[in-house]
Amino acid sequence: MAPTSALSGADGQIRAAGVQGLFHADSRALSQARLLVDDAEPEAIGHAHAGPGRTRFVSLARGLGDRVPDPTVRIDRVREIGPYGMAESVEIASTASMTVHTTVTIELGCDFAPIEVVKSGGAAEPAAAQAGADGELRWSAGAVQVVVTGKEAQAEAGSPGGGVSRLRWEVTLEPRSSVTLRWRAEVDDRAAVVVAPTGEAEWSMAEVTADDRRLTRLLRQSLDDLRSLRLAEAGAPGDTFLGAGVPWFLTLFGRDSLWAARMLLPLGTGLAAGTLRVLARRQGVRLDPGSGEAPGKIMHELRRHEFAVEGNGLLLPAAYYGTIDATPLWISLLHDAWRWGMPDGEVAALLPNLEAALGWLGDHADADRDGFIEYIDTSARGLANQGWKDSGDAVRFHDGTRAAPPIALAEVQGYAYRAALDAAALLGAFGRPGAARWHDYAGAMAERFRARFWVDGPHGRFPALALDRDKRPVDSLTSNIGHLLGTGLLSAGESAAVAGLLASPAMAAGFGLRTMSSEDGGFSPLSYHCGSIWPHDTAIVIAGLAREGFGAQAATLAEGLLAAGEAFQYRLPELFSGDAQSVVGRAMPYPAACRPQAWSAAAAVAIAHAAVGFHPDVPGGRVVVRPLEGAPLGAVSMRGLRVAGSEVTASVDAHGRSEVIGLPEGMVVDKPVAAGHTGR
Template sequence: MAPRHNVRILDGSTFVVSETTGDIEATPSEPTGFFSLDTRFLSKWVLTVNGERLTELSYDDLQYYEARFFLVPGPATHYIDAKLSIIRERVIGGSFRECLTILNHDEKAVDLEIRMDAAADFADLFEVKDEILNKKGEFYTEVEPDRLRLGYRRGNFRRETIISSLEPARYDRNGFAHTIHLEPNEQWQNAIDVRTAALGPGGRELRMGLRVQRRERPALQADLAEWLANAPTVNSEHDHISATYRRSLIDLAALRFSPLSLGGQTLPAAGLPWFMTMFGRDSILTCLQTLPFTPDLSMTTLRILAALQGTRFDDFREEDPGRILHEMRYGETVAFEEQPHSPYYGSVDATPLFVVLLDEYQRWSGDVALVKELEQECRRALRWIDEYADLVGTGYIWYQRRNTETGLDNQCWKDSWDSISYADGTLPPFPRATCEVQGYAYDAKVRAARMAREFWDDPAYADELEREAAALKERFNRDWWVADGGYYALALDPDGRQCDILSSNIGHLLWSGIVDSDRAEQVAQHLVGERLFSGWGVRTLAEGEVRYNPIGYHNGAVWPFDTSFCAWGLRRYGFAEEAAIIANGILDAARYFDGRLPEAFGGYPRELTKFPVEYPTACSPQAWSTGAPLLLLRTMLGLEPHEGHLAVEPRLPVGMGRIEVLDIPGHWGRMDAFARGRLDLHKLA
């Protein structure tokens, strides 16, 4: 594995990315700094002792919200005779506090100048990502006797960083300093607070009462303990399974995000560092993965997305009535409509997936009240599928961006510019329709029919939805099947020509149920075949395709979330052994990442690399990668709600030994599931 180059701690939408010394020196190409709500509130935070920079002996990122750095002055050659050591302890809970401890190991007293250089460029995260920092507002600095205030204003948009020290300090425009005297074996301690202010019209703080306000370490510890206690317990013969599960739960806790103006409710943010905000698709898919373990996330996600459902036609934001948002941002470029994310609706899969999650949540929780509460939002989402998403008139969901400046070209989950192509590698024209989205639409109609019949007292609507779903399935299996390959095309172009390449999207088709039963075995064999399955997971694009690249973002890399849905799809069609093969690969890969699966990793064959190769810019932690081990546990244990009860039908590989999942929540109360590995994957392979 490549070495770690920075330390990351986070709490919801607030995070710090620093060097392994704890210093922050922002660069154009990397999101280093202290961020909150899409703004960098510290771009420089450098500690020196007597003018010397510090070098790390070691560091610990103790929990997602805290880190500790052990340092000495000067370069590494001074380690042996170091007479001073410095400990930096950092806790983030909305804002952050840093505690300094300076220890004198010398036999004589020392006089020290302790200085922290501080600066804030107030860069919008989009500016950092695009490496374009062209601020149009005014910076200001206020040096006060007991604090340093760094600020930026542009019209009614104001952001401030307020720095204060427990021990008296000398503040100036570039930071603050202390002069201290230490006797032999004496130590000096200080606590530094860095608070943020997000001010709107009239100087009003926009985040009053929300989770982004400062939380102290005891509150953070208690919150995490409660989160872990409420989730099921996973025990296994092999520690890496339990450790990966616990790591996933902790990372999910870290990624909980509270949107502004929605009462402090939380849903999963997509991932650190670029996507610490609300994403419709990512939040929904993460909730589907984690439903048996953290069901409350699904309830709040559904309510929040319903509250922000599209109501009008807006080309800038690509909003339609009934459409579920893609992404919400709070930075300067959004405030001044230089970006459309307030919110931006350029996603074609979040809307059908919203309906899918509502039904799946009810099947697990028994929460009929929420299904009734969100009936109209569901109906509007289904109307969007039929009335606004079919841009070509063929009964499929298509996409073509209307915001030609900053909108997304590809509005499916594989949203990079070159992810959709023909077999010869050329890119198709727009509009485009990708296969997995049609599966989501089919599943949404089938599930909505159940809700209409059982909870909305509308059997006629249920019958209509079932007829539409059946027609979609028949049409899809005719138009998308690549007969000479034995799989479904990745996409169609507006003339109906197939993008006839083999991709991981076929696994999502199994999960949705749109695959004809007589074709399912061919699809299953592709998913575990050498072209798609690397030994660690399912490649996004099959080896041998023109655009295949093992470290291509959507053209050959392995995405753990993607593989987890492929496994779930295999299990749905009865291919439990094949599901176990790819689940085992991902869980093995997790060992090499200390239980924290990244957004993506290389699609190289397992026998070639012997370990999963890190993708250079992958988010970590990332919500739906964090959810992948939980969904794979559900899949291998065969956990399914069935007529108000929890059904358990385990199919585990021999090497996994015994696994038990205790206190699984649902409308059955709490139940336990036990399994022992009995599948010989070597024989299956």
């Protein structure tokens, strides 16, 4: 549970190697937690998730008990992660006919390694432990202290210089009996910039019933995972946002936190409101090339200290603003939350921040004044690419060569277009000046985009990934253009062309939407951003396809994600391989992907929401119902949607007929898709 997470082997052992450990707020609290029975590791037979932050690991002590083929001593290690740290219960059960005597040991280590060091394969010097009374071990480093306590255990501190510390129990099991051992690790971190929020989750635990049971299972697991990713700033525990992902990005990320909150709007506006306020408090106020800060700009990433990655020259300040898209996404989240029923008072309080964000969009986002939003890292130590595909090789031409910055990404122009219209709607509704200016801005952006971005490919015309330094279209076919759907930037014919290409075998032969076409020179199914599949990316495109009426294409991508969900026990990772289903048969993992990941988990909500097609406009007193045509995912019902504080159920049956129950008084269904659709 954020800000704490644990990485272990499938057997539950946390070994002193690689990236395993108990992590708390950007630091590794325990580098080892290894269970031994008579100085040997038990034989693991399986593990299962047991709810948010809780996992059961089952193993056998083969050398104990009766000498018969069936095992007679079983160990259930139940691990629970909480904001405080980690607790474990170790139940040893014997079905043997004899009395069993054994020694159970937990071997422990601590190195306080920063998360970026662990991610790059490094480690820190082991910290020295101090043993106390009543089974206590303690490690300290600056403002961070880790205390491990084993109930009724003997504690043994390791030798100076990093010797292994231990908790030890002498256990006697009578025939057909059991004993439970308990220990816990608590982390006191006074320098953490993120903490566990107060109160319960800000969204409803919606219930989905569906003909395709995979959707039900995926949503249930995803909602559990999202609860475990809730975070707040240390100084404002009442405003919740979602940490991006476990373990590398369990902190505030502007783009990630905004997209996750936007996908969860059908379940309530509380998370969106908290996310908006947290980012508004850290909105840029000055020009600083080193951090990427600019007046009105929404930040990218928050850490407790500089984030340095060895080997690639990356050195990010603790508060880093190197993102080109978080600011327009912040504007659109404020608008969408207002449409879903965020109280007018909360919206009005953020209008000064909206106007500051528009100031960045108008004055700083387009450095060369060509009418497009572009980025370049002038610090030489920040992110070279600053869209959601932010790896160094993410922006490539069709032949595989890399584009040179400044770079204007296709989807960012769509975000800016949509943000301008959303801002105009908010300004007009709340009596603030400037709406006409941003309507004009959007119209001009659409004209420029149509003139400069469209290119010809072997399967027809499509928007380029980006414009490079020389204003040349970067002519690879990528998932980025799917983010344009639903923004309004494209005409009906242009949307149809994009939808067709995104559902083509080159893009959608895997378990969702590939980030790059298999026909492009830079494609690799295990490239981070040039051929892999990202669930959130696919979900954004599914939502856009659904809004524009391309139900068959949306269903193709949704089916891919549901199949991937099966492969990953319904906990979708940050990304996975873009191999074709015909080649691998099941989704293959990407090494070191975060899991759970906030926007990947939120993708389940986006799929269910697209299926029922429920889009409220609380200020306008209406709701548009547009389920996927022909119900390609079968019957789907979402109970627990929240609209202006009311609980709503939206359903579509197997014939495509929709029903809405529980709308707030005065709201009406405006545009049902087809005859027979009803609203109450």
